[in-house]
Amino acid sequence: MKNRCVFCDILAGHIPAEIVYQNDDVIAFKDIHPRAPVHVLVIPKEHIPTLNDLSDSHKSLIGELFLAATTVAKLTGIDQTGYRTVFNCHKDAGQEVYHIHLHVLGGRKMSWPPG
Ligand code: AMP
Ligand code: ZN
Numbered sequence: 001m002k003n004r005c006v007f008c009d010i011l012a013g014h015i016p017a018e019i020v021y022q023n024d025d026v027i028a029f030k031d032i033h034p035r036a037p038v039h040v041l042v043i044p045k046e047h048i049p050t051l052n053d054l055s056d057s058h059k060s061l062i063g064e065l066f067l068a069a070t071t072v073a074k075l076t077g078i079d080q081t082g083y084r085t086v087f088n089c090h091k092d093a094g095q096e097v098y099h100i101h102l103h104v105l106g107g108r109k110m111s112w113p114p115g
Pocket of ligand 2: 009047048
């Protein structure tokens with residue numbers, strides 16, 4: 001998909017970001033408005049607007065996103081204390097950026113269910 005977005009601009013280097021980890025398929029950077037002491041976003045390098053746009057061809061990419069989240073958790077020191085991974089899809093879930101991103105949140109105790 002060719003649509004551009006703020007995360008595509010980060011990928012292109014047009015907007016700065018604090019990159020925590022990346023490989024050929026995904027990149028992880030710090031959220032600009034952190035909701036926890038650790039708040040990192042893991043995104044695919046491919047522009048995919050929502051979870052609904054995933055298809056069978058993305059199966060391995062989905063695995064890469066979660067494996068990158070576990071790497072981020074280790075790199076940021078929250079893998080043993082605990083962390084939450086979240087994809088928001090569409091407006092009721094509060095999706096603001098339409099390029100899928102896996103939130104990795106940790107470093108504090110979190111409540112359940114989410115608000
Ligand atoms: P969501 O509400 O799930 O779409 O989450 C979008 C997230 O992207 C929010 O937590 C924002 O703070 C974050 N965000 C938006 N713009 C940037 C940016 N330029 N750099 C880093 N994080 C951003
Ligand atoms: Zn994008």
